[in-house]
Amino acid sequence: MSGFLLLLGQAIVYFVGLAYIFYKRKTIGIGVFFCVIGAIHFLETYLAAVYFIELPFGLISPGSTVMFTGKLAFFLLLYIKEDAESMRQPVYGLLVGNLLMVVLALILRLHGDPAGLPGYNSDLQFIDQIGLLMIWGTGLLFIDLIALVLIYERLGAVVTNTVPGRMFISLAIVLSFDQFFFYAGLQYVTGVPISAFYGGWIAKIGAAVFFTLMVSAYLTFVERGELRSETHTTGDIFDRLTYRHHYEKLVARVGKDPLTGLQNRGQLDAKGPAMLRVASRSGLAVSLMMIDVDHFKSINDNFGHLVGDRVLRSVAETIAAVKRDDDELFRFGGEEFVLLCPESPLDAQTLAERVRAAVERSPHPELEQSVTVSVGIASFPIDAREFAVLLKRADQALYRAKALGRNRVCDASELSALPR
Structure with missing residues (x-):
C-alpha cells in the first residue's frame, strides 16, 4: 500500500507542477516548459535504471512509470493545444543534448582518472551507462511521439472522437511498445530481472489511466478553449514532426x-x-x-x-x-x-x-x-x-x-x- 501511495503522490506532484508551467506558457514562454521537461529527463532515466519498488505484480520504477508516462501525456497535450511543430522541438533538443553528454563524457575518459576526493570516488562508468540509456530512451521517445500523434489522429477517424478515449488508447499502445524496447536496453546495461518488465508494463497502463483523467480535467476546467478541429493526414503529421523538405521550403517562403x-x-x-x-x-x-x-x-x-x-x-x-x-x-x-x-x-x-x-x-x-x-x-x-x-x-x-x-x-x- 505504501508503494502505491508513493507512486500516486509523485504522479500528483508531477502533474500539478508541469500543468501550472504549461498553463503559464503564454506569459513566461513555452521554453520554460521545455527546460523543465529536459531537466526532469535525466532524473527520469536515472530512476528508471536504479530505483525500483516492489509491488504485488512486479518491480516498479517511479521514473519509468510516473515520469515517462506523464511526459508522453504532456507532449500529447502540447500537440492538442499547440501543434506538431511545437511538440517536436524538445524531442530534438533532448536527443542532441544526450549525444553531446556522451561525447563530453568520452573526452573525460580519455584524460584518465580524475583526482581523488576524501570519502568520494567519481564513477565515470555510471555516466557511460546512464548516457547510453538516455540516448536509447530518447531515440525511443522520438519514435514514441510520432506513433502517439499518428495513432491519436487515426483514432479520431475510425474509433472514437473523444479526447479521453483517444488519449488513453494512444498512450496504452505506445507505452506497450516502449516498455518492450526500453526494458531490452535496460536489461543489457543493468541486468534487471523480468519482473521489472511485466510489473512496469502494468504500472504504466495504470499511470496512463491517471494522466488521461488529469489531462481531461485540465482541458475541461482550466483551458476550456476550443481544441484544434482540423484533421491531418498521416504524411502531413510525419512531415511536421520530422522536418521534411517541403516544410523547409515553407519556411523559406516566409x-x-x-x-x-x-x-x-x-x-x-x-x-x-x-x-x-x-x-x-x-x-x-x-x-x-x-x-x-x-x-x-x-x-x-x-x-x-x-x-x-x-x-x-x-x-x-x-x-x-x-x-x-x-x-x-x-x-x-x-x-x-x-x-x-x-x-x-x-x-x-x-x-x-x-x-x-x-x-x-x-x-x-x-x-x-x-x-x-x-x-x-x-x-x-x-x-x-x-x-x-x-x-x-x-x-x-x-x-x-x-x-x-x-x-x-x-x-x-x-x-x-x-x-x-
Whole structure:
C-alpha cells in the first residue's frame, strides 16, 4: 500500500507542477516548459535504471512509470493545444543534448582518472551507462511521439472522437511498445530481472489511466478553449514532426511575395532600418529607389489581370537581373518596387537609369505597348537619416518623375528642401 501511495503522490506532484508551467506558457514562454521537461529527463532515466519498488505484480520504477508516462501525456497535450511543430522541438533538443553528454563524457575518459576526493570516488562508468540509456530512451521517445500523434489522429477517424478515449488508447499502445524496447536496453546495461518488465508494463497502463483523467480535467476546467478541429493526414503529421523538405521550403517562403518571389513589405520594414544602422556605424551611404510601373492600371483594364501579373513578374525579373549582388529588391505593393542599394550614393543615378532602360527594352508580346517605369531616388544620410523619412523622400521623387512625364528618374536632391 505504501508503494502505491508513493507512486500516486509523485504522479500528483508531477502533474500539478508541469500543468501550472504549461498553463503559464503564454506569459513566461513555452521554453520554460521545455527546460523543465529536459531537466526532469535525466532524473527520469536515472530512476528508471536504479530505483525500483516492489509491488504485488512486479518491480516498479517511479521514473519509468510516473515520469515517462506523464511526459508522453504532456507532449500529447502540447500537440492538442499547440501543434506538431511545437511538440517536436524538445524531442530534438533532448536527443542532441544526450549525444553531446556522451561525447563530453568520452573526452573525460580519455584524460584518465580524475583526482581523488576524501570519502568520494567519481564513477565515470555510471555516466557511460546512464548516457547510453538516455540516448536509447530518447531515440525511443522520438519514435514514441510520432506513433502517439499518428495513432491519436487515426483514432479520431475510425474509433472514437473523444479526447479521453483517444488519449488513453494512444498512450496504452505506445507505452506497450516502449516498455518492450526500453526494458531490452535496460536489461543489457543493468541486468534487471523480468519482473521489472511485466510489473512496469502494468504500472504504466495504470499511470496512463491517471494522466488521461488529469489531462481531461485540465482541458475541461482550466483551458476550456476550443481544441484544434482540423484533421491531418498521416504524411502531413510525419512531415511536421520530422522536418521534411517541403516544410523547409515553407519556411523559406516566409517573407516572400507570392506573385513575384521577391521579398515583401514586411522584409523591407525590417531590413531597411537595419541597413541604415549599419551604414551609420560604418560612415557609409545607402540609396533607396522607389520604382513604379507606368500606366499599370490601363494594362489591367485593357489586357486583364493575368497579363498584368505576368508584366509584374517580368519587371521584377528584369530589375533583379540589373541590380548588384549586394542590393536588396522588394515588392512594396501593387505595381511598386523598392531597391535598397548600400554604399552607392554616387552610382545610384546610373543604376536607376540602367533599371529604367532595361525595363523599357524588355519584350512583352501580349501587349501593344512597351512597359516603362518611373524611379524616385533618395540617399542616406544626404536626403534623410531615418528610414521612414528616406522612404517618403524617395516617394516624393517618384511622384516628381511621374509628373514630368513618366519613364524617367528623379533624385530627391532635385526637390525643394523638406523636413528630414
